[in-house]
Amino acid sequence: METYFILPFTLGMLFLLIVLFIKYGLWITKLSHIDKLRIVQSIFTRRSWDAIKESFLEGLVHRNMYKRNPLLGYMHMCFAMGWFLIIVFGHVECYMYYGTLAKAPWYPIFFQYYVHEWFPGERFMTNLMDFLLLYILTGVLLAYFKRINSKIFGIKKTTKLKPLDRVALISLWFIFPMRLLAESATAALYGNGGFLTNTVGQLFVWIGVNSSMESMLWWGYSLSLGLFFVGFPFSRYMHIFTEILFIFLRHYGIKLKKQFNSYSRIQVYSCSRCGVCIDVCQMHVANISNNQSVYILKNIRDQNLTDRKLYNCLLCGRCEQACPVRINLNDLRISQRIRATKEFNSDYAFLQTLPVDEPQMIDSKPEVIYFAGCMTHMTPGIKKSVLKVLDKAGVKYQFMDKEKGACCGRPLMLAGQYEAAKKLIAYNREKILESRAPILLVSCPICYKVFKDDYELGQITIKHHSEYFLELVNQGRIQLAQSEKTIVYHDPCELGRGCGVYEPPRELLRMTGQLQSVQQEKVNSLCCSGSLGDLSLSMADRNVIKAETLKVLLQKNPDVLATACPLCKKTFVKGVDVQVKDIAEIVAEAME
Amino acid sequence: MIDVLIIGGGIAGIETACSLQDLGYETIIVEKEKTIGGHLNDWDTLFPTHRSASEVLAHYTDETRKRALTIYLNTYVISVKKQDDGTFEVHTSRDVVFRSKAVVVASGYKLFNAERKEEYGYKIYDNVLTSADLEVKLKDLKGEFKTPTDKVPERIAFIHCVGSRDEKSGNHYCSKLCCVTAVKQAIHLKQLCPKAEIFCCYMDLRMYGPGFEEMYREAQEKYHIQFIRGRLSEVGENSNGTLQLKVEDTLAARPCKIQVDMLVLMVGMESAKSTELFAQSCGLKCAPNRFIQPLDHHIGSNLTNVEGLFTAGTSIGPMSVFDTVNHAKATAFAIRDYFINTAR
Missing domain, CATH: 1.10.1060.10 (Alpha-helical ferredoxin)
Known part of the structure; x- marks a missing residue:
C-alpha cells in the first residue's frame, strides 16, 4: 500500500522516455539523406569514442564552462556529474544486494526505502551515496543562491524563465532536499544510512518520526522527480540529453547549413x-x-x-x-x-552583360588571383600596398575586380539575403575558377569568410594577404626592415574567430616593429563595432562600443594600431590620434 | 591688469581688438602662429566677389600697425582660470601669466582631415586635393594651371560635404561655406582652363548668403559647370594617374563613373583641438558639434556659460569672413555691457 509512492516517478519517467523517443526519432529522421549516411558510416569508428569522451567532459564535468566561470561550472557539474554517479552507484548498490540488475527501475532509486539490513559493502555504499547526495546538494544551494544574486557567478544578467521552465526548475530544486529528508526519515526509523542521512536521522528521532511521515517524505521525493520528468521535455532541461545527441552528430561530421533544419x-x-x-x-x-x-x-x-x-x-x-x-x-x-527575410528583387543579370575588362598582361597561368572586394576599394591605401608588395615580389597575379567586380556576397549573407548572395557567389566562383590560379588572395576578411564557407572552390587555397605575405617573406621574395615602433594588433572578427587566422599577422608585425600584447586578444578579441552584421545599430551606439574596444587596444599607448581588415581600419581611424594601419600598409612600408 | 585678453590673432581676434580699442579698452592678443591673420593667409580669393584675400589681410595688418595692438605671436594658451574676484588668469606657453578682466575666445577652426575619408584617396592618389590645397595652389600660381602630376586638366571634379553632414565621419552639421567655395573655385578654374569640363557632386547646395545664388547660376549658365546631385562612393586611380570616380546621380537615379584629371575635396570646418582643450580648463560648455556653445543663440551668441568669457568668430561654428567680422564687432559691445554692469 505504502509503495504506491513509486507511481509519480514511474509514470513521469515513462512519459519522458516516450516523448524523448518521439522527439529525437523525428529529428534524426528529418536529417538530410547525406547526414544520415554520415551517421551510419561513422557510428562504429573512433568518432563515437571521441564523442563519448566529449560527452563525459562537457555533459558531465562541464570543462568548458568551468574554464569560463569556475563557480558556474561547478554548479552545473554538481547536478550533472552528481546525478549521473548517484544513478550509477544506485544500480551498483542494488546489484550488490539483489545480485541482479534485472530489477524494476524504482528499486535503485528508492533503495534506502526497500533495504534496511546489512549486506557486504553496505557501510561503504551508503556513505558513498551520502557523499554524492551532499555533493549535489552543494550545487542545489549554489542554484538557489544564483537566483538571488547572480553577480557572484560573474553573470551580470541571468536568463528569464517561462512557466514550464519554472515548474521544472522548482521541482528540480526539491528533488535532492526531498531525497535527503526521505532517506533520513528511514534512517531514523531503522538506524541505517550513511554519515549524512544517519546524522539528519538522529535529528528526526529527536523530533519524533513515524512511518506515515516517512511515507509522506518518500511521496514528496517521488512527486518532485515525476513532476520534473513531465516538465523536462518542455523546459530548458531538454539540453541535458540533446547536448549529448548534438555532440555525437557533430563528431559524425554533420555541419550546420544556412537553411534552418x-x-x-x-x-x-x-x-x-x-x-x-x-x-x-x-x-x-x-x-x-x-x-x-x-x-x-x-x-x-x-x-x-x-x-x-x-x-x-x-x-x-x-x-x-x-x-x-x-x-x-x-x-x-x-x-x-x-x-525571416523576404526575397527582394535581386536581379544580377546585368553582371553577365558587363563589358569585359581590358585583357591583363599575363602570358601564362597566374600564381594568384587577387580579389580586393568592395571594402578594399574603399580603402585605397590598402589596395595600393597589396599591389606594391605583389609587384615588388614579382608575383604573377590577376586582379579580378580591378575595374568591375561583383560583391563577394558576405554582406548579403549576413543580412539573410541567401538567394541574392547565391547569385553573386555563382558569378564570382566562375571567374575564380576560370583564372586557373592555385591561390585566391583576399585583402578583406569579410570576403575571406564567405569564400571559405560558401564558395566550394575545390583545390584553390584561399589566403588572406597576411598569410600570403608571410609566405613571400619565408620564401625570401620580400625582405622586411624592423623599426622601433610599438604596435598592437587588433584581430578582425571574421579573420580571427571567423577563419582562425591569428598568427600570420602577428609574425609579420614582429618582423616590422615591436609587437605588444593586449588584454583581450585572439579568440577573445573585441569587435571594432563597424560590423556589417548589424544594420540596425545606431552610429552613436557603435561609437560607444568602439570607444570601449579602443580603450583596451590603446592601453599601452602604442605608436601604431594595426589591423588586417579594411572595415576595422575605417572604423578605428575616426576619432583616434594613433596611426591606424593595415598589415598590408605596414609590410609595404617595411619592404627594403 | 589688462582689460581684455583675446585668444587668437585671426580676423575675429583683431577685429575685436580694434573695436574694443575704439571703445577705450586695453587689449592683448595671444596668437599661436608666427603671423596674424589665421586661415586668411592661406586663401587666394574670397567669395562672392573673387576679391583677393591678401587685400583683406592687408587691411588688418595695417590696422594692427596703426593702432599699435599688443600681440604675442608664437604663444599658445594652456589654460584659462577664472579667479574668485571674477578676473582671469591665463597660462600660456610663455613664462608670464596674463591677468585680465575678460577673455575672448577667437581661436577659430580647423579643417577636416580628408585622410579620414580614405575612399576618396587623399594623400594616396597624387591628383586628389582639398579645397584648401587648391587655394594655396592658386595663390602661388605662376603660368599655366596644372594638376599635381603636371597636366593641364581636361576634367575636374569637386566633391561637396567632405567631413560635413556625414555621420560616419562624426560631423552631423553643415559647414555651410564649402558650397559657395566650390562654386567660386570651379568658376576660377574654368577661367584658368576654359577647355576643362568641371563637375560638382553635391547633396544640397546651400547658397545662403548675398550673391551666392547668383554665383551658382552664373556657374551653370556662363561657365557650364555640371552639378550632379549625389555623393561619391569611391575613387580609383588609373595607370596614367587619372582618377575614376564612382558617383551616384540621384536625379537620373543611376550610378555613374566619371574619369577626371583632378579631384577637389571640399573639406568642412571643425572645432580647433586647442579650443576643446582650454574649454575644459575653464568649464566652458561645448555643443555636441564640439564648437563652443553660445549662451543664447539669438540674443547672446557672443556670450558663454562662463561670465566674462566671450567668443568671436568661428570658435562657435562655421562662419564666413564677413560673418566673422560682424560677430567680432558685436563681441566688443557685449564686453562693454559686461564691464558697465560689473562696475555698477
Whole structure:
C-alpha cells in the first residue's frame, strides 16, 4: 500500500522516455539523406569514442564552462556529474544486494526505502551515496543562491524563465532536499544510512518520526522527480540529453547549413542557458541587453523571435567562441535571418552583360588571383600596398575586380539575403575558377569568410594577404626592415574567430616593429563595432562600443594600431590620434 | 591688469581688438602662429566677389600697425582660470601669466582631415586635393594651371560635404561655406582652363548668403559647370594617374563613373583641438558639434556659460569672413555691457 509512492516517478519517467523517443526519432529522421549516411558510416569508428569522451567532459564535468566561470561550472557539474554517479552507484548498490540488475527501475532509486539490513559493502555504499547526495546538494544551494544574486557567478544578467521552465526548475530544486529528508526519515526509523542521512536521522528521532511521515517524505521525493520528468521535455532541461545527441552528430561530421533544419533545431535545444554568452556580448556597453544568443535560441524555441532582436547583432562571434556547448550561434542566427527575410528583387543579370575588362598582361597561368572586394576599394591605401608588395615580389597575379567586380556576397549573407548572395557567389566562383590560379588572395576578411564557407572552390587555397605575405617573406621574395615602433594588433572578427587566422599577422608585425600584447586578444578579441552584421545599430551606439574596444587596444599607448581588415581600419581611424594601419600598409612600408 | 585678453590673432581676434580699442579698452592678443591673420593667409580669393584675400589681410595688418595692438605671436594658451574676484588668469606657453578682466575666445577652426575619408584617396592618389590645397595652389600660381602630376586638366571634379553632414565621419552639421567655395573655385578654374569640363557632386547646395545664388547660376549658365546631385562612393586611380570616380546621380537615379584629371575635396570646418582643450580648463560648455556653445543663440551668441568669457568668430561654428567680422564687432559691445554692469 505504502509503495504506491513509486507511481509519480514511474509514470513521469515513462512519459519522458516516450516523448524523448518521439522527439529525437523525428529529428534524426528529418536529417538530410547525406547526414544520415554520415551517421551510419561513422557510428562504429573512433568518432563515437571521441564523442563519448566529449560527452563525459562537457555533459558531465562541464570543462568548458568551468574554464569560463569556475563557480558556474561547478554548479552545473554538481547536478550533472552528481546525478549521473548517484544513478550509477544506485544500480551498483542494488546489484550488490539483489545480485541482479534485472530489477524494476524504482528499486535503485528508492533503495534506502526497500533495504534496511546489512549486506557486504553496505557501510561503504551508503556513505558513498551520502557523499554524492551532499555533493549535489552543494550545487542545489549554489542554484538557489544564483537566483538571488547572480553577480557572484560573474553573470551580470541571468536568463528569464517561462512557466514550464519554472515548474521544472522548482521541482528540480526539491528533488535532492526531498531525497535527503526521505532517506533520513528511514534512517531514523531503522538506524541505517550513511554519515549524512544517519546524522539528519538522529535529528528526526529527536523530533519524533513515524512511518506515515516517512511515507509522506518518500511521496514528496517521488512527486518532485515525476513532476520534473513531465516538465523536462518542455523546459530548458531538454539540453541535458540533446547536448549529448548534438555532440555525437557533430563528431559524425554533420555541419550546420544556412537553411534552418533538423540539426539546427537540435543545436537550439542543446542550449543549457548557462548565460555565458550574455556576459561576453559587447552590446551591453550600449545598454542593449535583450538580443544575446541565449535569448535568441529561447525565442526560436518559443517561436516569438522579433526582427528587432534578430538583426541587432554584430555577429562578432564572441558568444560562439565562449559557448561551452559549442553551438554555432552565428550561423544559427544567420539561418533565422534567411528565414525571416523576404526575397527582394535581386536581379544580377546585368553582371553577365558587363563589358569585359581590358585583357591583363599575363602570358601564362597566374600564381594568384587577387580579389580586393568592395571594402578594399574603399580603402585605397590598402589596395595600393597589396599591389606594391605583389609587384615588388614579382608575383604573377590577376586582379579580378580591378575595374568591375561583383560583391563577394558576405554582406548579403549576413543580412539573410541567401538567394541574392547565391547569385553573386555563382558569378564570382566562375571567374575564380576560370583564372586557373592555385591561390585566391583576399585583402578583406569579410570576403575571406564567405569564400571559405560558401564558395566550394575545390583545390584553390584561399589566403588572406597576411598569410600570403608571410609566405613571400619565408620564401625570401620580400625582405622586411624592423623599426622601433610599438604596435598592437587588433584581430578582425571574421579573420580571427571567423577563419582562425591569428598568427600570420602577428609574425609579420614582429618582423616590422615591436609587437605588444593586449588584454583581450585572439579568440577573445573585441569587435571594432563597424560590423556589417548589424544594420540596425545606431552610429552613436557603435561609437560607444568602439570607444570601449579602443580603450583596451590603446592601453599601452602604442605608436601604431594595426589591423588586417579594411572595415576595422575605417572604423578605428575616426576619432583616434594613433596611426591606424593595415598589415598590408605596414609590410609595404617595411619592404627594403 | 589688462582689460581684455583675446585668444587668437585671426580676423575675429583683431577685429575685436580694434573695436574694443575704439571703445577705450586695453587689449592683448595671444596668437599661436608666427603671423596674424589665421586661415586668411592661406586663401587666394574670397567669395562672392573673387576679391583677393591678401587685400583683406592687408587691411588688418595695417590696422594692427596703426593702432599699435599688443600681440604675442608664437604663444599658445594652456589654460584659462577664472579667479574668485571674477578676473582671469591665463597660462600660456610663455613664462608670464596674463591677468585680465575678460577673455575672448577667437581661436577659430580647423579643417577636416580628408585622410579620414580614405575612399576618396587623399594623400594616396597624387591628383586628389582639398579645397584648401587648391587655394594655396592658386595663390602661388605662376603660368599655366596644372594638376599635381603636371597636366593641364581636361576634367575636374569637386566633391561637396567632405567631413560635413556625414555621420560616419562624426560631423552631423553643415559647414555651410564649402558650397559657395566650390562654386567660386570651379568658376576660377574654368577661367584658368576654359577647355576643362568641371563637375560638382553635391547633396544640397546651400547658397545662403548675398550673391551666392547668383554665383551658382552664373556657374551653370556662363561657365557650364555640371552639378550632379549625389555623393561619391569611391575613387580609383588609373595607370596614367587619372582618377575614376564612382558617383551616384540621384536625379537620373543611376550610378555613374566619371574619369577626371583632378579631384577637389571640399573639406568642412571643425572645432580647433586647442579650443576643446582650454574649454575644459575653464568649464566652458561645448555643443555636441564640439564648437563652443553660445549662451543664447539669438540674443547672446557672443556670450558663454562662463561670465566674462566671450567668443568671436568661428570658435562657435562655421562662419564666413564677413560673418566673422560682424560677430567680432558685436563681441566688443557685449564686453562693454559686461564691464558697465560689473562696475555698477
